[in-house]
Amino acid sequence: MAQQGxxxxxxxxxxxxxxxxxxxxxxxxxxxxxxxxxxxxxxxKMLHPGEDEDYRVTVTLDKAAGEIRFADxxxxxxxxxxxxxxxxxxxxxxxxxxxxxxxxxxxxIIGHFGLGFYSAFMVADKVTIHTLSGQDDALPVRWxxxxxxxxxxxxxxxxxxxxxxxxxxxxxEKDFLDAFRLRETLNRYCGFMATPVYFDVxxxxxxxxxxxxxxxxxxxxxxxxxLWLKAPKDCTDEEYKSFYKEVFHVYEDPLFYVHLNVDYPFxxxxxxxxxxxxxxxxxxxxxxxxxxxxxxxANNIKEVIPExxxxxxxxxxxxxxxxxxxxxxxxNDGYVKKLSAYITRKVADKLTGLFNTDRSNxxxxxxxxxxxVKYGCMRxxxxxxxxxDTLLYKTSAGEYLTLQEYLSKNEGRLGKxxxxxxxxxxxxAGVSMYVNEGVDVVTLDSLIDLNFLSFMEYSSGMEGLxxxxxxxxxETFRKExxxxxxxxxxxxxxxxxxLFRDATGNPALALRLEALKDESLxxxxxxxxxxxxxxxxxxxxxxxxxxxxxxxxxxxxxxxVVRSLIASGDEEKRPLIAAQLYDLARxxxxxxxxxxxxxxxxxxxxxxxxxxx
Ligand code: ADP
Ligand code: MG
Numbered sequence: 001m002a003q004q005g006x007x008x009x010x011x012x013x014x015x016x017x018x019x020x021x022x023x024x025x026x027x028x029x030x031x032x033x034x035x036x037x038x039x040x041x042x043x044x045k046m047l048h049p050g051e052d053e054d055y056r057v058t059v060t061l062d063k064a065a066g067e068i069r070f071a072d073x074x075x076x077x078x079x080x081x082x083x084x085x086x087x088x089x090x091x092x093x094x095x096x097x098x099x100x101x102x103x104x105x106x107x108x109i110i111g112h113f114g115l116g117f118y119s120a121f122m123v124a125d126k127v128t129i130h131t132l133s134g135q136d137d138a139l140p141v142r143w144x145x146x147x148x149x150x151x152x153x154x155x156x157x158x159x160x161x162x163x164x165x166x167x168x169x170x171x172x173e174k175d176f177l178d179a180f181r182l183r184e185t186l187n188r189y190c191g192f193m194a195t196p197v198y199f200d201v202x203x204x205x206x207x208x209x210x211x212x213x214x215x216x217x218x219x220x221x222x223x224x225x226x227l228w229l230k231a232p233k234d235c236t237d238e239e240y241k242s243f244y245k246e247v248f249h250v251y252e253d254p255l256f257y258v259h260l261n262v263d264y265p266f267x268x269x270x271x272x273x274x275x276x277x278x279x280x281x282x283x284x285x286x287x288x289x290x291x292x293x294x295x296x297x298a299n300n301i302k303e304v305i306p307e308x309x310x311x312x313x314x315x316x317x318x319x320x321x322x323x324x325x326x327x328x329x330x331x332n333d334g335y336v337k338k339l340s341a342y343i344t345r346k347v348a349d350k351l352t353g354l355f356n357t358d359r360s361n362x363x364x365x366x367x368x369x370x371x372x373v374k375y376g377c378m379r380x381x382x383x384x385x386x387x388x389d390t391l392l393y394k395t396s397a398g399e400y401l402t403l404q405e406y407l408s409k410n411e412g413r414l415g416k417x418x419x420x421x422x423x424x425x426x427x428x429a430g431v432s433m434y435v436n437e438g439v440d441v442v443t444l445d446s447l448i449d450l451n452f453l454s455f456m457e458y459s460s461g462m463e464g465l466x467x468x469x470x471x472x473x474x475e476t477f478r479k480e481x482x483x484x485x486x487x488x489x490x491x492x493x494x495x496x497x498x499l500f501r502d503a504t505g506n507p508a509l510a511l512r513l514e515a516l517k518d519e520s521l522x523x524x525x526x527x528x529x530x531x532x533x534x535x536x537x538x539x540x541x542x543x544x545x546x547x548x549x550x551x552x553x554x555x556x557x558x559x560x561v562v563r564s565l566i567a568s569g570d571e572e573k574r575p576l577i578a579a580q581l582y583d584l585a586r587x588x589x590x591x592x593x594x595x596x597x598x599x600x601x602x603x604x605x606x607x608x609x610x611x612x613x
Contacts, residue, residue: 002154005087026173029123030182031189032116033070033165034059035295038195040074040163044134047075057193058218059186060200063177066169072195073162076133079141082153086117086129086143121148125170130156131163183221189296191247192226192315226294228269228315232259244273248287248313252276255365258350260316260343268339272314272347277368286311293319304336306344308376308383316343341382348386355390363400366392374452384459393442396424396431401440403460410439413476416464420444420453429588430470433518437476450536471589472529474554479515489513489557492566496578500553503575504582509553516556523562523585527551553585573610576603 037057045055053073060069077085120127129143142156158164169176176182179201190197200218227235227243244254254273262268275286288305290297294317300310304321318339351373354362373391377384392400401409406418419434420442421427431441444453444467453467481489493513501509516524531550555562565577583600586592592600 002152004150004152006150026122027176027181027185028189029119029167030059030068030185031295032119033167034186034190034193034197036116036165037070037072037074037163038193038197038295040072040076041195042074044073044075044161047134056196056198058198058200059182059221060202061177061179061182062202063179064202064204066174066177067166068169068176068182069164069166071162071164073160076138076161076163077129077131077141078133078135078138079153081133082129082131082141082143087151087153118148120165120167121145123169123173123176124167126168128166128168129163130158130166132156132158132161134161183219186221190221191224191296192291192294193222194226194294197221226291226315226317228259228261228271228317229294232261235259240271240273243271244313247289247315248273248275250275250313254313255368256350256354257314258346260346262342266318266335266339266342267320268316268318268342270314270316270343272309272312272316272343274365274369274372275313277311277371287313289315290321291315291317292321293317304340306340306376306380306383308372308379309343309347311372311375312347344376344380344383345386347376348383351387352390362390363392366394366400371446371448374448378451378455388460393418393420393444395440395442396421396435397440399440401442403456403462403465406440406442413439416462417466417468418442419468419470419476421470422449426590427470430524433477433521433524434470436518439476441470447540450533450540454533466529468529469527469532471525471527472532473526474512474514474516474524477516477518477521477524479517479558481515485515489515492557493555496555496566499574500578500582503578509582510551511553511555513555513557513562515558516554517558519556519558519560521556522559523553523555523581525551525553525585525589527589553582555581576607576610579603580607 034057041055041057045051055073057070057072060067060071062069126144126146127148130140131143132138132140140156140158141153142158143151143153145151183199186197186199197220198218199221201216203216224243224246227239240257240259241253244257245251252275254275257271257273260268260270260272272288286300286309288300288310290299290301290304302310304318305316321336321339351362351369354365370392373387377387377391389402389404392402393406394400395406403418407414407416419439421431422443422445424431424443424445434441457465457467490513493511496513497509497511500511501507528550557563557566561577561581565574565581568574568577579599580603583592583596583603586596
């Protein structure tokens, strides 16, 4: 006789909320149904170990009937069990659900609430359970509900141990009956489950045309084994690489990887890959898949995985993670913090290990990994402490030096200065001036470097450490001058200033006259390091005011042209020469702009004419 009833007083509160809450993530019903089937099989295996049945979960798409069916040959349920586990949903999870729902109605929910089964009602207007328990004398049960609140339970006709759950998909959710979509969802959530999961599509047309159904084999969804569960010593390099390519759909090998494998004090398994990265930092995105006991939970959960590690690709499996709580809870959870710290430490260990034992390979990875490492340093003080001695600086000579190596190599010449370029092409003139002086110039040209070098100056713990761009001062190129010479220079500079201001049309131009070692150099522009960084920051963070260029023109009093300019009284030539010197100096720091070019070319022509007269 059919039994009718209402599931639980709580359920009436909970169903509308489930529907609303999980709205954006409805397809998790697939995960919940399949993982229940897997759980049932695991239980069956535990009850009857050693029995080698063809255990499997089969997901059948029957579009004509508007149904998705989830069948397993697991433990099944007796009528009492259906009563207990389905009808009287204990709802300890539900209470918690409600609590969190009230507390945090913005964030997403990333896990199950022990409400897994009821997720079916997000998409179905009728759910049927056919089940037969493996217990002696158990009778088959048929359970039906249309809204997850009222149900009917009666004797069933199932003859095989196990459970089949049929979801009749509601009209609004017909999209879920799309085979591609369902397959994609299955791949995503069930790709690594421990029990074989098959996907079977019943062809609509064959039924219509009355043809013999094309014998279409169900496809195995979880063909790839969860490599992260193997002991690292049993995994080959080849396995790691092909796993990477398969899971992340990439063709290129990863640079290297870290296999996480701990049982104590928490259970954490996973593999993190360092991908080969293109130069563009902004568009770079990693992908870290979070699993809970081989069941996919979500991508890039920043509460568990430190944000900077999101640039990597990988899988993390934390079976004990309290996923049945909201994200805001995870954020403050001590356990999660420990997990996250452990992951970071392992990544740092890998980097320092490579640096210490395999420096040349480490160097060859540096161009790819440096933005990630630097970002990590700025985000996480502990990580920085661990890896700071392995940070490398690439020199214009193609060497990779640590900070210490750089400083000791250029010892005595620069103090604690590091000369760098953030654009080796445009600043080529500046770079070669230093190189000619025997000073190494490092390239810091990625977007993150601007922040990174300021970070290093503050946080390296090295007093006086200073990053100086190749065009930030002329100190290295200066000859020693006596106080008298300096004074004389200053006086001459005064007169020259007026000439240059008039000639260049820049009334704010600052000018210094210095004796530079290289006589062939007429003039150079220097731009105060801090001021320049400040305006670069402003540009990056989208401030629309444009700071005036704070540049100083340094004229070389040792240079023939400058000398004759000082001595000359030719009022026609002097402004021309001054303007030309200014342009030449500018061109070694940046390309001239449109009207500047026009003026430069016209003036060059004029100067040539004068030479020919
Ligand atoms: P959870 O899986 O977290 O226990 P669910 O709501 O997903 O919560 O399922 C509730 C209970 O219903 C399960 O614990 C199990 O006892 C029972 N159940 C659900 N699906 C099956 C199935 N396919 N076979 C056997 N038992 C099932
Ligand atoms: Mg479940």
